[in-house]
Amino acid sequence: MTHRQSRRPADPGPFLPLRTAVVLLTALDCGLFIGSLTALTGAHPAAAVIAGLTTAGASTAALRTLIE
Template identity: 50%
Template sequence: MAQDHHSSEPARPEPPSPHSNVGSPSTATPPPFLPLHTTVVLLVAAFIGVAMGGLMFLADRSVAKAVFTGLTITGACIVGLRKMIG
């Protein structure tokens, strides 16, 4: 049998693209656990809270005051940063 050299079908099939989501569901990438905005806000707020808690500990040498200050500042920063970065 003679091969037709003018056929539109390639001799070797091309492998599927690694970026295509066609196929089994296991190949599809899952959505992120947290959106980027939420992750940035939480990380910046946690950093500021730890820094303020550390400064409070250096000022008063009280662990309770430092923890309370750090948690309070972290909560306030989450609200402020969410609106500011939003």
């Protein structure tokens, strides 16, 4: 009988670093907030979605430099 040693793979770590997760979640919150406010003004729903996506994209770049 041979003795097999079970080897576990090395821990790959988290899927996303904490800083990246915070930046993306904060950008998502900003986009949802601005999209909701735009929708409440009576604008077309597509315009609210575009406003939210634009805000999320722009805030991602800004938050990346602010959160360290």
